[in-house]
Amino acid sequence: MATRQLKAIARLHSAKLLLPRIRTPVYGSSVPNCALHTSARTPQAQPVSAGKHSSAFSQGQSTSHIYDVVIVGGGVAGTALACSLASKPEFHSKKIALIEAFDLAPVKNWTPSENVYSNRVVSLTPSSVSLLKDIDVWRHLHQDRIKPYDDMQVWDAISGARVEFNTSMLGQGSADIPIAWMIENVHLQNGILASVAEHNSKGAKMEIIEKIKVSNISYEKNTDDSATGFDLSDWPTVELSNGQKLKTRLLVGADGANSPVRNFANINSLGWDYDTHAVVATLDMDPLRSNDTAWQRFLPTGPIAILPLKNGVSSMVWSTKPHLAAAIKALPEDSFCHLVNAALRLSTADLKFLYQELVENPESFGSLIKEELTWRESVKLKSKTDSEMREIEFSVPPNVVGVQKNSRAGFPLRLRNAERYIADRVALVGDAAHTIHPLAGQGLNQGLLDVQKLSEVLKMGVRNGEDIGHIHLLSHYASNRYGRNVAMLSACDKIHRLFGTELAPIVWARSFGFNAVNAFEPVKAEIMKYAMGLEQSTSDVKRSTDHN
């Protein structure tokens, strides 16, 4: 009666596949494949009593190489992801490792030295700062070593058109919100590692494997695990230079622009190289002027940005043609400072002449630039009233008075975007996923937004008992980040191209656009919110609250 009727119990299609009722033995107490074997051979076997396999033994050695998450790359994105996961109780019972090829001791032991700043700095947006607060990094940072700014001046060298951004225009109560916070990368990473250590002291088990390279990543036939009965043939196997092999449920590539993880996952990176190099340097500025503004001047050869680090110290990013970048980088200190001041003040015609001299007569460039700058400036200020001179002076950054030793460096500019951010059991974050033109200072911030979204998605996966390497789960990360990153990449690319031209109609159009934007506050506020990541964070909050 009921027996016959209930035999039809099956999920979805299983009813069709009903076979003679065969009881399979309990196999929680034995092993998966063993049970399969047994059931096939002895279909009528009675359930094995639970106590029968009491000869249980510790599996410690043979499962110690099995990880839930392996993060490759100990840069800002990689360590921030490690920290974000370690900060969540859901991951305390998970086995997670971060692998970094270099020694992290110099980062861990870093201490600020007054007035000397690293040339690798980042401008953190409010959404990045809120992530850093959420994962307990912010309070590990030296607050007096972080420079917030709430004013940004962007102007076009050809037309002189100017946009000034100030957070006071965001509306009531936002007057004291900085646009961004300047911080040295090494300082940020120092704070992240300190926070990871603290999370570890509170129950997290974040393993940091440093000074060890990843020598190979592959899928392995299940030979190693025949002993345990597991089938991990679709789990990535990470081979380390010390011979260790890690098998992982999820492999995260935070391993930079030439990501080996991305190569392993057969994901192409699309994009192009700009015919542009960036020169970075730490500058000593006129200490008599306050230093609370970020400056960016668009030159036909690329933008030059001066970002405040503290009173009297700023960071420079000057994007220009590769041959000029090389020459600028090699200049004697005083000539270099004069040229930077010239790039921020002189007309594009004057600059063209200076570039020509720089390349053709490098020996005499030192005396030339000094004279040129003084003369051009005096002409510009001739017959101006005091207040007019003041206005001119305050429309450009403070004078550069020195450049810090060994702070000059150069690198080529690229735009890259991985064709996918995920594959089965693989996710890419930061530069491994995308490399952006630095003109908006968004690269590292994009990476931190990746970290925030990925860790949120993984947390949701753990809460729902999902396999956190599964493509269905990871697709929530990719679908959230891909479009946003592409939008930011292409916006920065278009700005680069727009300002790379001296064609009159385009110059006219862009200066009209600049002046129009400057005159129309609501538009400026929207642009600024976008660049500050504010739009992003509010929509994310909405998403996460209605997520089920």
Added chain:
Amino acid sequence: MLPQMLRGLRPLVTKTGQVRALSQLSTINAEEVQKFSAKSAEWWDPHGEFGMLHLMNPTRVSYIRDRIAPIAQDSTPFKGLKMLDIGCGGGLLSESLVRLGGNVLGADASYNNIQMAMLHSRKDPALWTGPGQLEYRNTTAEDLLAEGESFDVVLAMEIIEHVNNPSEFLRVCADMVRPGGKLLLSTISRTPMAYFLTNFLAEDVLKMVHKGTHDWSKYIKSEELREAIHSLQGGWQVDDVRGIAWNPLRGRWVVSEKNGDIGVAGIGSLEVNYVLTASKTEFKFFAIDTQDWLGSSQNCAMGGQPY
């Protein structure tokens, strides 16, 4: 009666939290593995016929978690709970419950399904290293009841619409729930909307699943299920009923935010998929000579308490 109930308390697996009996693992029956691994891979293919079910799984697990352990913040909220996943299929739900710490029995009347589930469970060591415990059995609900099995939580997800005598199936499932425990069901309502989506669209037009997967006449309306549960022996009450719907814009299944909201946009006649939680009254008189196990059973069967 009592000995029978106590027998039901036998742990499904011993609680050592270790992977065991490694010596036996080296003997794999290659033929059997080969036969089922293709089937298993097909069942578990994220983009295959069961794709929609895979996508529904996190949503329904999230619902189960909210009903059973709403406060727990850790990764093993079901730790110590004995759970039955009746009609476990390829083990989709069972695996998730084990990862969340549950002591899970996945049961299915289909031998094939059980083999696929077992084979797939080898792909995740976390299912075997504890604290969650997993067992699959090729058996039926009524046989489990006859063997005296009982559970803190019985889950009959997407199954009651496939059985021949749903009210008898419901009674058998309910009888396996320990006093203070919970019964969770999810199914499809017998509305024109459900016919349109599951029979016409999914089977005939989009061919997402093969013809005959769904039998509209077997669908049960949420009101009918609610009444059937209230008429069960043993002091049953329905705690919660909600609709669960595919949101094409967000690419995921979403459970209604409010208890009682079942149909699309809250319209009862538009109800399609829904999920229901019922709880069984605790009988204090059992405590007289079985203080020990009832105590643990109460703790486990919580009803919203942290553990």
